[in-house]
Amino acid sequence: MNSLLTTTGGDQPTLDLSKAPLPNAKTLRQRMSIPLQFLRFLAFNALIMRMVAKGHSG
Amino acid sequence: MASVVVLGAGVAGHTAALHLKRLIGKQHTVTVVSPNSQWNWIPSNIWVGVGEIPAEKVLFKLAPVYARKKIDFVQAKAVEIHPEGDAAGAAPYVTVEHTSGERKGQTDTVAYEYLINATGPKLKFEATPGLGPDGHTLSVCTADHADHAAKALAASIEKMKAGQKQTFVIGTGHGTCTCQGAAFEYVFNVENEIRQAGVRDLARIIYLTNEAALGDFGVGGMVFDQQGFETTSELWTGSLFRERGVEAIVGAHVEKVEEGVIFYETLDGAHHQLPFDFSMLIPPFGGQPIKAFDRDGVDITERLFAPSGFMKVDADYTPKPYEDWKAADWPTTYEVPGYRNVFAAGIAFAPPHQISRPLKTANGTVVAPAPPRTGMPSGVMGKAVAVTISKRLKNPDAEAEHASMAHMGAACVASAGTGLTKGSAAAMTMLPVVPDYDKYPTGRDTRETRGELGLHGHWVKLMLHYLFIYKAKARLGWQLIPE
Numbered sequence: 001m002n003s004l005l006t007t008t009g010g011d012q013p014t015l016d017l018s019k020a021p022l023p024n025a026k027t028l029r030q031r032m033s034i035p036l037q038f039l040r041f042l043a044f045n046a047l048i049m050r051m052v053a054k055g056h057s058g
Numbered sequence: 059m060a061s062v063v064v065l066g067a068g069v070a071g072h073t074a075a076l077h078l079k080r081l082i083g084k085q086h087t088v089t090v091v092s093p094n095s096q097w098n099w100i101p102s103n104i105w106v107g108v109g110e111i112p113a114e115k116v117l118f119k120l121a122p123v124y125a126r127k128k129i130d131f132v133q134a135k136a137v138e139i140h141p142e143g144d145a146a147g148a149a150p151y152v153t154v155e156h157t158s159g160e161r162k163g164q165t166d167t168v169a170y171e172y173l174i175n176a177t178g179p180k181l182k183f184e185a186t187p188g189l190g191p192d193g194h195t196l197s198v199c200t201a202d203h204a205d206h207a208a209k210a211l212a213a214s215i216e217k218m219k220a221g222q223k224q225t226f227v228i229g230t231g232h233g234t235c236t237c238q239g240a241a242f243e244y245v246f247n248v249e250n251e252i253r254q255a256g257v258r259d260l261a262r263i264i265y266l267t268n269e270a271a272l273g274d275f276g277v278g279g280m281v282f283d284q285q286g287f288e289t290t291s292e293l294w295t296g297s298l299f300r301e302r303g304v305e306a307i308v309g310a311h312v313e314k315v316e317e318g319v320i321f322y323e324t325l326d327g328a329h330h331q332l333p334f335d336f337s338m339l340i341p342p343f344g345g346q347p348i349k350a351f352d353r354d355g356v357d358i359t360e361r362l363f364a365p366s367g368f369m370k371v372d373a374d375y376t377p378k379p380y381e382d383w384k385a386a387d388w389p390t391t392y393e394v395p396g397y398r399n400v401f402a403a404g405i406a407f408a409p410p411h412q413i414s415r416p417l418k419t420a421n422g423t424v425v426a427p428a429p430p431r432t433g434m435p436s437g438v439m440g441k442a443v444a445v446t447i448s449k450r451l452k453n454p455d456a457e458a459e460h461a462s463m464a465h466m467g468a469a470c471v472a473s474a475g476t477g478l479t480k481g482s483a484a485a486m487t488m489l490p491v492v493p494d495y496d497k498y499p500t501g502r503d504t505r506e507t508r509g510e511l512g513l514h515g516h517w518v519k520l521m522l523h524y525l526f527i528y529k530a531k532a533r534l535g536w537q538l539i540p541e
Binding site for chain 2: 012013014015017018020021022023030031032033034037038040041044045047048049050051052054
């Protein structure tokens, strides 16, 4: 952890985020694509239900 | 006929009360004691706090729901627990203080055979001088607080529209805070509102947190398996901060707040001053101030409650270094030692230790995010305790249900902007909540621990908003909706 923990040397000790990965244009488009996001919506709900089934007792 | 008393009507208490009544029917009574007349879907307070929805959308009155479900409701706060009764008799009871109507301020007693303490957190704004709505910062912890924050945000946006620069500081107001997820959501929702208003270039937005690294969320961060590589929640959230131009200060303990200035200390021991125009800082949580007495009237509060005010349950509270912490330290039944008929669920139970590694600044100031135990885990605990009590009402020797945070998973959907076609959220799942390094090399099951960002996350959050309010209103089929 703390791979981002270098400060920028400004007026506050803020993290230097210039090395953090930026999403490319394709990723940004995919994040807002309604058909693709609908599939992710279904997949994420399936993930939640699987987690509920696996981990909600014991 | 036995009486089951539930203290608190938040996620854990309300879930427990509804399941109890469903399971034990008319044979026994269920009484909810809560100082609040309304139920609040707290995760959506974020949207109230930016003015996207009115406070009424996240609130509903508890009394009509309880009347329909034949659950007794006392609007009061618990002040004392007498688990062994008193000199007059061995029947256990709770002393409550009414919080509404003509009886406001008057005390009363409520007898019980089984008791669930689900009183939730006390918002300890007083831990940091100047923190909170009565001081110099805002909050989104209650619907009223969030409504107040929305008005302040609108005023700041108006100032920017008039050409005035504004500094926004959002985060945690003490080194021991939890609920970083709420601060994370709020900072990106505020950023989104400012961008939508067309004044983003006039806003400096800073996330000020006690987390030692971005993406820690009080659970020590997460490791995701993405496209064959292990990546961290730190890198993943760092990407979002960079993309949205939000600055971040980590490992910070806020010492005090004065008009327009936050004073904070960082892990290197340096002290800083941060001027602001708008600030929402989450307060640290403590347990509700409830005293406990034995049959002779001797104060046994320290036996039942941790110094933080949270109730001790079946956890291993032996002090030990971080390296020796085990998933098995965490409670599984939420039964209070010595009392098979008393339980604490949700935020009210005392965690055995933090999940994130606790740190100290170079000056010795504690910077240790408290473990989150809201939302999904609270609901699961509430239901498990309800099932235990329903079983013991039939057979007092029945084994308790188990619901350890070291086994259960949780989903956290952190809104980053609203709108059915323009919204966004960071949707995360983790299993288990408390990492188990004996079982998983990364502490968690990487097949179930995921982080995704996109429009679908907003849809999930919106769905959960409607689904859980429907469930909390105990509408048809409510019990089929999982906690």
